[in-house]
Amino acid sequence: MSPTLAQVNFRKKSIHMSKVQVFDSMTEFLSFRQTFSPDVEIGFVPTMGALHQGHVSLLNRSIDENDFTVLSIFVNPTQFNDPTDFTKYPKTWDADMVLATAAGVNAIIAPTYNQLYPDNYRYKIIEGEFSKKLCGAERIGHFDGVLTVVMKLLQIVRPHKAYFGEKDYQQFKLIHDMVQSFFMPIQVVPCPTLREASGLAMSSRNTRLSAEGLKKAALIYQFISEEKTTVQAAQKLTDHGFQVEYLQDEGDRRFVAAFLEGVRLIDNVTIK
Numbered sequence: 001m002s003p004t005l006a007q008v009n010f011r012k013k014s015i016h017m018s019k020v021q022v023f024d025s026m027t028e029f030l031s032f033r034q035t036f037s038p039d040v041e042i043g044f045v046p047t048m049g050a051l052h053q054g055h056v057s058l059l060n061r062s063i064d065e066n067d068f069t070v071l072s073i074f075v076n077p078t079q080f081n082d083p084t085d086f087t088k089y090p091k092t093w094d095a096d097m098v099l100a101t102a103a104g105v106n107a108i109i110a111p112t113y114n115q116l117y118p119d120n121y122r123y124k125i126i127e128g129e130f131s132k133k134l135c136g137a138e139r140i141g142h143f144d145g146v147l148t149v150v151m152k153l154l155q156i157v158r159p160h161k162a163y164f165g166e167k168d169y170q171q172f173k174l175i176h177d178m179v180q181s182f183f184m185p186i187q188v189v190p191c192p193t194l195r196e197a198s199g200l201a202m203s204s205r206n207t208r209l210s211a212e213g214l215k216k217a218a219l220i221y222q223f224i225s226e227e228k229t230t231v232q233a234a235q236k237l238t239d240h241g242f243q244v245e246y247l248q249d250e251g252d253r254r255f256v257a258a259f260l261e262g263v264r265l266i267d268n269v270t271i272k
């Protein structure tokens with residue numbers, strides 16, 4: 001029998017106090033999803049794990065705005081063009097469980113590659129313009145992997161709202177436009193970038209920086225916000241030991257990707 005709104009709210013509270021429901025079988029999650037009545041609003045936060053306060057802010061927003069929140073944790077290999085970057089991606093399952101449970105998430109899906117890619121990535125979502133710029137120009141195929149996995153996850157979860165951080169603004173915009181393009185009844189919600197006190201954008205990759213690197217990485221936000229031109233901002237970063245991949249104004253935003261201590265960091269700000 002489908003749970004009513006009240007039952008789901010009750011279930012949300014009881015899960016909040018006990019354990020979050022974890023699905024590593026997508027078949028089981030799909031059956032579970034079928035039990036929901038249409039009036040239960042579902043929020044979805046897709047992640048690759050290594051959760052930090054930035055993710056928690058997306059989860060909190062989803063929990064506030066919906067009856068039931070689903071978190072996905074899947075380090076998606078098809079969006080990594082560099083195999084080392086994929087293998088080095090931080091995995092912090094136990095800490096993620098603690099954060100997700102404390103936030104009050106209702107369900108976590110943690111699929112395997114074979115479950116998400118039964119076709120072994122024969123079918124792809126490819127966007128032909130914006131995905132080729134900025135991060136897409138350097139990381140060939142990156143957004144094909146992102147859009148494909150997000151499409152699969154959205155089909156599985158069938159949320160009313162899905163939440164994405166503006167730190168990955170290009171990703172947010174591409175997903176937002178894909179959802180519109182394919183007439184999917186989902187609201188793609190942008191959430192502001194969370195920053196450390198230093199201004200550094202919160203990112204799972206920050207954990208790979210040394211203490212000194214963490215301090216220095218704050219210069220990215222400082223220079224892209226303060227410098228008048230992209231050339232000046234890029235030069236300042238280079239002078240401070242960053243390898244700048246790109247630093248570009250696009251529409252009303254300034255975007256940057258730069259390496260520090262071999263870690264690729266991205267950020268963006270609106271330009272006035």
Ligand code: PAF
Nearest residue numbers: 046047048076146149168
């Ligand atoms: O932003 C991320 O963590 C990933 O790109 C996403 C959206 C979960 C897809 O793998």
